């Protein structure tokens with residue numbers, strides 16, 4: 001649905017050049033929620049703005065729903081942009097307009113007749129759970145409600161793609177949860193593809209199907225969340241399951257195993273190999289609706305003596321890391 005190929009963007013200023021996006025390739029499949037996770041200054045906003053060409057890449061191409069946006073003339077680009085919704089950290093609402101007035105705005109720009117507009121605005125506000133606040137001004141709404149207006153407005157052009165620029169960063173954890181639930185719900189009900197940028201691991205854990213980690217303008221790791229969890233050296237997996245440095249224990253094999261779903265791994269291991277397994281540490285999370293965890297196990301004896309048990313783990317777990 002979205003293909004980013006070799007995109008670069010450098011800001012030039014008297015203080016020196018900043019290569020905000022330093023050659024990024026990324027593919028977002030139709031219907032998925034894709035998160036770009038990175039620290040402040042990593043280049044996430046610049047990358048996101050390149051996707052609807054609010055920012056012109058210096059090099060590379062961006063294809064959305066089969067159309068290479070860089071080939072479009074200004075009028076066609078404006079039309080294409082209307083089909084790519086965007087929501088913002090600070091909502092970007094017009095303070096002089098009511099919730100309904102804000103949602104109506106893009107419809108006015110699109111030339112939708114007044115009657116149809118009113119019906120569509122009511123429908124959109126209902127969709128985001130704000131049907132009863134149509135006449136409220138932004139100043140009379142909570143942060144979460146303002147973001148709901150932002151989402152309704154972004155959906156006015158019936159986009160297939162929604163871009164989210166830190167949409168929950170200004171919200172408290174509970175409100176963040178309700179907005180993420182709404183985004184997941186819209187993703188499923190409308191088949192909406194969502195590309196979001198965030199600095200919060202929590203957002204990735206809650207709703208992302210796939211994730212890219214961005215550092216200094218580059219993607220260092222990318223793919224479906226469950227695939228990344230299976231890689232022992234994955235920075236995402238380490239960030240999600242924080243186990244700390246392994247202890248050095250005499251005549252003991254310390255091993256980290258990643259498991260997905262309801263797992264009988266430990267009991268099977270103990271039974272099959274008659275081994276006295278201890279759990280030293282563990283982190284279990286719900287990721288995009290499924291359970292996954294990383295457990296740190298201690299097996300009596302050296303790794304060589306535990307070869308059969310370790311083979312068992314390698315065959316059954318999605319990732320196994322034996323500590324030396």
Ligand SMILES: Nc1ncnc2c1ncn2[C@@H]1O[C@H](COP(=O)(O)OP(=O)(O)OP(=O)(O)O)[C@@H](O)[C@H]1O
Pocket residue numbers: 011012013018019020038039040041042043044045046047
């Ligand atoms: N208009 C601009 N002019 C000059 N430099 C810019 C401009 N916009 C961003 N930058 C620089 O580009 C780099 C990437 O910024 P960007 O906003 O894309 O990162 P980010 O990951 O979204 O961070 P944040 O969450 O803090 O916005 C930073 O070093 C930033 O200072």
